[in-house]
Amino acid sequence: MIDCDIHILRNGRMFEAEQTERIALLLWLGAKCVQCDQEDLGLLDLHHIYKDGKIDREKIGNIYRYYLRHPAEAKAKLQVLCVKCHRTKGLLLAQVETKITQ
Numbered sequence: 001m002i003d004c005d006i007h008i009l010r011n012g013r014m015f016e017a018e019q020t021e022r023i024a025l026l027l028w029l030g031a032k033c034v035q036c037d038q039e040d041l042g043l044l045d046l047h048h049i050y051k052d053g054k055i056d057r058e059k060i061g062n063i064y065r066y067y068l069r070h071p072a073e074a075k076a077k078l079q080v081l082c083v084k085c086h087r088t089k090g091l092l093l094a095q096v097e098t099k100i101t102q
């Protein structure tokens with residue numbers, strides 16, 4: 001029981017730290033959607049330009065901490081998009097891929 005409480009507490013702290021690092025990375029990258037200039041931090045996402053986000057997360061783990069320590073790589077591989085532009089871009093890419101594979 002105590003172990004479970006400690007585990008939850010640790011996960012809570014890790015989550016909070018990761019969120020802080022995510023915001024720090026958004027600020028480092030300009031904190032503005034590159035397509036529509038949205039600046040509300042609550043609506044901003046980090047977009048992997050080369051669609052390697054899944055590979056990154058599997059390989060690196062906490063990508064926010066990693067890219068804060070490798071800022072040049074962050075600027076080369078990530079861009080800030082708002083949730084609307086991020087979702088639209090994802091749908092467009094999915095449509096392009098569907099046409100290519102058909």
Ligand SMILES: [Zn+2]
Pocket residue numbers: 033034035036037038081082083084085086
């Ligand atoms: Zn946008």
